[in-house]
Amino acid sequence: MILVDQLNKSHFDADLEIVESSVWFGRMIKKNYATAVDNPDSMLRENYKCQSENNFTKYCNPEVEALLDAQS
Numbered sequence: 001m002i003l004v005d006q007l008n009k010s011h012f013d014a015d016l017e018i019v020e021s022s023v024w025f026g027r028m029i030k031k032n033y034a035t036a037v038d039n040p041d042s043m044l045r046e047n048y049k050c051q052s053e054n055n056f057t058k059y060c061n062p063e064v065e066a067l068l069d070a071q072s
Contacts (some may be wrong), residue, residue, distance in 0.1 A: 031056050044068055 007014035019027070045068050046052055050060035 044071070 001016055004016040004062060007036045046054045048059060048061075048064055049068060050062075050065055
């Protein structure tokens with residue numbers, strides 16, 4: 001709560017949602033949650049590579065994977 005307050009004072013748009021664990025587990029199963037925003041260049045491979053553990057949507061496109069390999 002303190003971190004969100006400080007981020008909002010620094011002109012970052014931050015929200016804190018307090019959720020019970022029973023609701024959170026339901027969201028995890030449905031993959032209905034927001035993730036943290038990080039550097040897009042480092043997160044692309046992690047989130048869109050076919051066999052990545054963080055590819056929660058299981059999106060797999062060989063053309064995209066070739067572009068990601070060419071970028072790094």
